[in-house]
Amino acid sequence: MKLEPSFEIGSISDQLEQLRRSETFSRSGRLFALLEFLVIETLNGRGDSLKELVIGDALYSRSSPYDPGIDSSVRVEARRLRRKLHEYYESDGRTSAVRISLPQGGYRPIFTFANVDDGSRALPGSTAPIGVDLAILPFRTLAGSEAYDPVADGLTDEVIFALEHGTSIQLAPRMLIFQFKHRFYSLPEAVEMTQARTFLYGSLRVTGSTVRTTIELSDSLGFALWSERFDGPLDEPIALEERLADEVRAKIPFELLHRNVLPPGPHRAPHQPLSRNRACQHRAVAPS
Template identity: 45%
Template sequence: MRRADPAAPARAGEEPLIEEPTADAVRGQLERLRTHAFAGSGKLFSFLRFVVDEALAGRAATLKELVIGIELYGGVVDYDPRIDSTVRVEARRLRRKLDAYYSGQGAGDAVIISMPTGSYAPCFRMRVEAEPVLPKLPEAVLRAPMLAVLPFTALCGEERAFAAGLTDELIHAAERAVRFRAAPRAIMFQFRETRYSLDVVAAEAGADLVLHGTVRRAQDVRRIAMELSNRWGQILWSDRMDVAGDDDLAAQERIAAEILTRLPAALAEAS
């Protein structure tokens, strides 16, 4: 990336050059991310630190799935990207974590570290106009109901990982939905594999609505049943959907999007 010359004006029709941060500035931002965005996520931060260090050392072109898998998740012969999707899944989580940080607490940070989709090589850039004060949220967003997504329950043992992934996708989708605010993952996943009552969950999460459900599988078909409750535990809406085939990640994304699409209609009917 070229560095901008502050004394040289941009030519007509030419995009202004964006100054590239120094290696020291990137390392300083990495430490800031460790403290503020990745506290409690040591393994995910190790992923970020590895790819950043490699890029700063001039080895960004070598950051392939197999290289990262061997370095972070296995030995020389243990990691096989044909049967192990750990690197792809963790890279996806990392991108979400960075997006969430820079759209929230890190909205005013001068140095931005990102990992573009389809690549494991990070990008570093300076914020063109750093905003030290976070923008005020629109009143409509502040009034949006808080949705708590409970970890979905797998009714057969082999579906536990799928149920957990579906829950994560639902929270991710709810965080970006205009009609809702989402309770944090850290609060919701503490209810995984524990007994609870819906009113206690709502109180713990400060939620107006609680979404919960189950996952079971018969041959190649998964059945997802879900319910939406109010803060007192009363059922407002229930539904189910069957999904056949699909890669697990694609299925989780599609199911989460469909459930979030159905919820506003359910709320309108319940009101």
Template identity: 30%
Template sequence: MVIKHIAQTSADAIPDALDQQEMERVLASLLGSPLFAKSRRMGSLLRFLMEHDLHASSPPLTEHAIGIAVFRRDPAVYCTGDDPVVRVQVGRLRRKLAAHYASNGQQDPVRLSIPPGCYRLAYQRLRPKSPGGRRPILQIQPFTCLTREGDDFTRGLCEELSCRLFECFEHASTGAGHVLMRVPRGSAKVAETDRGGRYSYCLEGSVRVEPARVRASLRLVDVAQGRIRWSAQFDRNQPYGIATQEDLAGSICQSLAGYFARGELDG
């Protein structure tokens, strides 16, 4: 069985059909996600709508049919005009799907939605962000300490962030086309001859350290274009040490990964 009602709602959508196995994978992934794992009613409704699409012989998908099949309404007395359970729950499902794809499901290859005014699911297959299998490379430059004290802290922060970003990009598959982390051994900057070459993006940073305060300033440079694509400052009002390194690295990683996941590097 092949599902063909794919909604092409953006430039990244590819009008392609889904077969039964892919549909089942999409359903299993959604039901196991945080927003659906603890919501049995939403899971049952989603499963029913998808299974309806998988069976050509299914009866017409109506509010009345959904109320009986999913919400166990008595066919003898059930009146959709008096009982809005289907409309309410479909509205909740519509919002949950949107929330899922705005958070944990940002990189799902297929997205589901329920267009207003109907109960049929729409399916959207997303185009990979990096065509041709190319993987942009992110190089982390050694951070610079701008104060008299703090060289060891700065080196430790760079190392902690490198580990966090490697785990995030390599294992969580964020939206920058499976970014590969490359950390230089020395302190040399990326040469001008490398522009447009093997390094796609370069992360640079500086750190200022005071006895009870730390500030890290970072920027992401598009090496080929020589453009700053992202920059941010991170402050901590606490003594510098390993705990502060971990705290800063976690916040920087979350912010940078979120930027990559939004696909803004493609613009």
């Protein structure tokens, strides 16, 4: 039985998404909100602070602070969540490579990784993903262009999508990346949370009907490795986001990311545009 040194945040975020879409949780939005909060807090290194009062204030308090002495919502919902997770992993999720459980008497989730050869092992929460080549931080609008924040979010999502599907880069997961939305952070903090080797970030400035996007790639010490500027019309935001994402994918210097990263292969040449089902377009947002 092999004990891995840390867990893979990307695998946990994928498992969380599978739980959200499952029949078990599809009609249990309140329980899933609790599960998502507990998982995100643990991934961000705050698992030890997950006490009843903290959870109650974040999820169940109304006009006044949450009082565990008169409100048992956290305890009741945690019991229900434990049962739901057990139900899921006994049915639809019985073959899951990653399992999320909530121990009795606590609120810090445990992540169990299956090993096909010799069983599985439960690991406590950690903040260190394995082998992250690049973290794409949320793009931001410059002063005077704040009304176009949705375009910045869309561009961030499209760049992540383009590099996920067109390259072999190991990216920091969306669920973690959008924690940096709408708050100030230092580079050392971003490095600690993502454990990424390189970072891609950018800004948007709107002048008239034109969007100017400036993008920079830096290493974990903050030294700039590459930068580029893109201009485009604002008349069709989604088309603009996809085109800019394709240009980033075509021009980013892959040799600077990691020696094992491969550029786009023949199955998807850099000049071939990516397409997505517009009716199913989904934008990631920062978890509350």
